Amino acid sequence: MSKIVRIAVVALSALLSACGGVGSEKNKMEETLYLYAGAVRWGEVEQIIAFHDPKVLEESPPTELELERWRQLRVTGYRSRAREPQPDGSIVQFAQIEFMNRHTLTTSSLVDREVWRYDEDAKRWWLVSGLPNLDTRQ
Numbered sequence: 001m002s003k004i005v006r007i008a009v010v011a012l013s014a015l016l017s018a019c020g021g022v023g024s025e026k027n028k029m030e031e032t033l034y035l036y037a038g039a040v041r042w043g044e045v046e047q048i049i050a051f052h053d054p055k056v057l058e059e060s061p062p063t064e065l066e067l068e069r070w071r072q073l074r075v076t077g078y079r080s081r082a083r084e085p086q087p088d089g090s091i092v093q094f095a096q097i098e099f100m101n102r103h104t105l106t107t108s109s110l111v112d113r114e115v116w117r118y119d120e121d122a123k124r125w126w127l128v129s130g131l132p133n134l135d136t137r138q
Contacts, residue, residue: 037078049062075097091116
């Protein structure tokens with residue numbers, strides 16, 4: 001390889017690695033929201049909680065009653081409705097969640113207001129708004 005080609009490859013590599021950070025936060029947000037939607041669809045409350053900010057969970061963990069209520073449900077639909085960037089850098093996403101009670105076979109839905117914040121240290125998005133509130137069912 002000629003010297004000029006080597007220099008061009010090194011320079012191009014440096015430029016591409018510098019550009020990697022430009023959209024990476026947004027890409028991580030998209031990936032996180034996609035994975036969270038999957039966790040909600042599968043209805044595994046432990047997987048859903050894994051997306052919650054550890055600091056928020058420490059201050060205000062879900063009660064055993066809340067967890068048990070989620071375990072009684074089978075999620076039948078999860079649709080992201082809208083996302084709103086906030087001045088503090090967080091993202092608010094509204095999602096419609098449809099589910100069926102495993103015991104009574106009744107169906108319900110709710111619109112959840114999810115608040116997500118980016119953690120620079122962990123390089124990931126955390127859900128800070130807690131579990132969807134089942135008391136807002138329609």
